[in-house]
Amino acid sequence: MSSLLLLLLQPLPTLTSSSSTLLFLQNQLHSSSLTSLKRPKKILLSKPLKIPSFALTESSGSPESLDPSPQTLLLELSDCFDLPPDFFQQLPSDLRLDLNDAAFDLSNGPVLDECGKELGEILLNLSRAWELADTSTSRTLASKLPVLEISLTNNAKSAFGKRLVSAGRRFQSMGQYGQGELQKIAKTMITTGKLLSASSTSTATDEEPKKETRVLKFGDLQIEITPVKANIGAVIGFVFGILSWELAQRIQSSPENSLEYANGNALLLAKSLRGTLLALCYSSTLLSACTTVGLFFLARQVKSKEN
Structure with missing residues (x-):
């Protein structure tokens, strides 16, 4: 720029005689301006945007992958039955009736045919423990459920899940008692039962409607209506x-x-x-x-x- 000012201050003949020099300087200034305009573009291209890999992993992951497995929920359910030895015996009479209803929903019908012999026997013994208000036996039998879940078939998982949901709703109807142990059992049983039923791929079980059973009660006596x-x-x-x-x-x-x-x-x-x-x-x-x-x-x- 300083050289350009010197040329402008020179006399007119000199400016005319050095026209070739002026044109050279103008071309040089034009080329330098173009270079200065292109330089940011070259810098932007040399540093592309990088996306963190963990962001792609989180966006591609589905919410279902975050759900706990049925075995984990069964372990949590067995922990829920870790109650004081006389917990069921201290329940009021109306809650004892609801506990008997939960035992009936857990083991009614052909439980051995639907859930298998090993799991069916555990469910039968567990329902008897609830009817007798035997808390220690109930805790021992509930601790065996997570081990058996791996070997169950799809039909057995579906039947077991439906029984857990039905029995869990009986616990849910008991309301708040003590430190909320019954509601914790109900929530875990319902969640586990729904997850087991959803994981079953048996179309025959899904198409087969569940038979509705009606029970007539006379105090502690229960009669299934046919x-x-x-x-x-x-x-x-x-x-x-x-x-x-x-x-x-x-x-x-x-x-x-x-x-x-x-x-x-x-x-x-x-x-x-x-x-x-x-x-x-x-x-x-x-x-x-x-x-x-x-x-x-x-x-x-x-x-x-x-x-």
Whole structure:
């Protein structure tokens, strides 16, 4: 630039005589400006953007790979049953009934055929331990479940998972008790059961609908309702209703003056007992009729669902 200023300050003839020199300087300045413009582009190309490898690994990984394995969840489930020796025995009566329901859901039906002999026997013994409120035996049997999970077939895993989910919901219905041990057991059982059912690839098990079982409870006694049992109950209720009706008719048909009474008080007592027996017999007849009709329709409903 300084040389260009010197040329401009020279006289006009000199400038004219050195026109070739001026053109050379202009070309040099033009080439230098082009070089300066291209230099950043060359620098950008020489340093390409690098993506960290761990970013690609995290983006390519699926969320399913982060889920725990069924064996890990079964180990956690066995740890959940590490309870004090008298934990189940100290449960209130209503929670003991829910524990019996969980035992029924865990081992009802053909458990040996669905889950295999070894696992089926463990589930049967585990359900008996829950019914007897035997906490130590329950802990011992639950510790054997993670070892058996590896050798299970797809059908056995699916059946085992469904039983865990059903029994886990029974534990979930118990609510908060103690330090939340029951809810922890319920959460682990449901999660493990769903994972085992999802990991099964048996199409036959997926297409086969689960049979709905209905249970009739009389305190600690539980009776599974089937169409045959419901029809038998309807017949018994019908016969009992007929007997109650015949007894009521005989009491009503007997005249009050047919018997002799010692005094008036005995007569009043006899009339009171007669009225009470009539009311009892007629009410028994009505209840028997309602029970017969209800059991008859229940048998048809259960049979239609099985078909």
